Amino acid sequence: MSGPARRIWGLLYRHLALYRRSWPRLLELAYWPVLQMLIWGFTARFLAARLAAAPGGGPHEAGLAAAALLGGVLLWEVALRGQMGVAIAFMEELWSRNLAHIFVSPLRPVELVAGLLAMSFVRVLAGVGPAILVAFVLYHFNLFMLGPVIVLFFANLMVMGWAVALGVVSLILRHGAGAEALAWSVLFGLTPFAAVFYPVSVLPAPMRAVAFLVPASHVFEGMRAALLGGRVLWGQLGWASGLNLLWIGAAVALFAWQFRGARRRGALLGAGE
Amino acid sequence: MDAVTVEHLSKRYGATLAVDDIGFRIARGATVGLLGGNGAGKTTTIAMLLGLLIPSAGQIRVLGVDMARDRFTALARMNFSSPYVALPSRLTVAEILRVYGHLYGVPRLEQRIRTLAEELDLTALLRQPSGQLSAGQKTRVALAKALINRPEVLLLDEPTASLDPDTGDWVRTWLERYRDESGCAMLLASHNMAEVERLCDDVLMMKQGRVVDRGSPAALLARYGRDDMEDVFLDIARDRRAMGARP
Numbered sequence: 001m002s003g004p005a006r007r008i009w010g011l012l013y014r015h016l017a018l019y020r021r022s023w024p025r026l027l028e029l030a031y032w033p034v035l036q037m038l039i040w041g042f043t044a045r046f047l048a049a050r051l052a053a054a055p056g057g058g059p060h061e062a063g064l065a066a067a068a069l070l071g072g073v074l075l076w077e078v079a080l081r082g083q084m085g086v087a088i089a090f091m092e093e094l095w096s097r098n099l100a101h102i103f104v105s106p107l108r109p110v111e112l113v114a115g116l117l118a119m120s121f122v123r124v125l126a127g128v129g130p131a132i133l134v135a136f137v138l139y140h141f142n143l144f145m146l147g148p149v150i151v152l153f154f155a156n157l158m159v160m161g162w163a164v165a166l167g168v169v170s171l172i173l174r175h176g177a178g179a180e181a182l183a184w185s186v187l188f189g190l191t192p193f194a195a196v197f198y199p200v201s202v203l204p205a206p207m208r209a210v211a212f213l214v215p216a217s218h219v220f221e222g223m224r225a226a227l228l229g230g231r232v233l234w235g236q237l238g239w240a241s242g243l244n245l246l247w248i249g250a251a252v253a254l255f256a257w258q259f260r261g262a263r264r265r266g267a268l269l270g271a272g273e
Numbered sequence: 274m275d276a277v278t279v280e281h282l283s284k285r286y287g288a289t290l291a292v293d294d295i296g297f298r299i300a301r302g303a304t305v306g307l308l309g310g311n312g313a314g315k316t317t318t319i320a321m322l323l324g325l326l327i328p329s330a331g332q333i334r335v336l337g338v339d340m341a342r343d344r345f346t347a348l349a350r351m352n353f354s355s356p357y358v359a360l361p362s363r364l365t366v367a368e369i370l371r372v373y374g375h376l377y378g379v380p381r382l383e384q385r386i387r388t389l390a391e392e393l394d395l396t397a398l399l400r401q402p403s404g405q406l407s408a409g410q411k412t413r414v415a416l417a418k419a420l421i422n423r424p425e426v427l428l429l430d431e432p433t434a435s436l437d438p439d440t441g442d443w444v445r446t447w448l449e450r451y452r453d454e455s456g457c458a459m460l461l462a463s464h465n466m467a468e469v470e471r472l473c474d475d476v477l478m479m480k481q482g483r484v485v486d487r488g489s490p491a492a493l494l495a496r497y498g499r500d501d502m503e504d505v506f507l508d509i510a511r512d513r514r515a516m517g518a519r520p
Contacts (some may be wrong), residue, residue: 003378004346006375006378007375007378008373009375010371010373010374010375010376011376013365013371013372013374013375014297014361014368014372017364017368017371017372018361018363018364021363021364021365021402041339081428091286096359096360096361096362096363097358097359098358098359098360100325100353100355100358101353101358101360101418102322103324103350104323104348104351104353105348105376105377106345106348106349106376106377107376108345118312143502147386147441152361200433219505260327261327261328263326264316264326264327265286266286266320266325266326268320268325269316269320269326270323271409
């Protein structure tokens, strides 16, 4: 293994070892995604039954509406878990007051970020996987019916979550542990603009302008087109990918700036307080 | 070539000058002590040597490497131990050493962990979470972490703080042995004057960010006309001047 790969593995191993001996942490990984799926799954089933029985409705339309709802829930969890995965992995170092040892090792900041992203990827798989299984077993909803394009939906949402998470980590470097609460809340604030459960067109004009800048809104427009019409909207995916490149670039630059600022202020010495 | 060279090093936080134009060298195989009261600038100096803190002015070279330009090359050959920086408490001793072994790119890591565990009497503790260990055991784990990469420069911030005299003596003996066998250069910040007298070839006395006196323990004792370093420390802390400096 090369030097950088080995250092990134070292960081990843540290978190895997932690999860291996902490069942509450393991439970937390899948708890929310599965709970969300249970609640929204029954909601979707109820709404589909009403829609199927309504005048002008039918089982096909009802099934598509339920699928769009469940698809939205599952894919939004990818962004949420991706964001929390990075932020929580960083905060584990804060909580254990271990950051100074990490920062005086030969681990470069870019390798630290790579290790956090790798851990986030593991957390997304461990968290969303069971929810996908629950959706399939209980509600007969197969997310993979969207086809290979699902990989691009996953990737874009995860990268968006990472960009937000690096912003949160930067704020923690700047403001200390007081900024921790943002790790759980900040992405929820973007939900209205992400068009998870409705098309962007229903938003008022000023909100549409904001939604246009949120990569997730393009992903969910693409998801609905794939589910309802069997079409892949490559234009929407292109926008999502382009915006993600922009946001992740900005987030990495912000992290680098705040990391250097923390080294200048001495904030890494007392990190965790 | 010296292992560590520090020239005109300063650190300013706003209006406060935490470290004020200090300079020193540490030869290979030598131990330099950093003494001073709370707030004297010891921790700030160590943090700058480790790259945790960017100096306001001055230059630090470790093993010939300019820390401002290429600190990661030097960091791979250095290490650090402090009872005030914790290790992950839920990880076992073996897992902690494995994590840091990977971060420092240690070859034949499992063999190195076994050797260190034998030398530091940790073999029976390898499978125990570090959070369940006693203070003395944690200190030995911290020492094992600090030695995992066979450092050529070791920075020690109060390595025997809160240890009983027996364990403290054991740690000091072990550090002496490692230094003598490996030629490692050490910088030791400590409030334990007996430890400083025993381990250090040279002592820097810091006060309000400045190095106000320096010399070997024997030279400092002679200069202040004292029998132990604690009295020398108090003389400096209370602005009593060295005998040679009196009019």
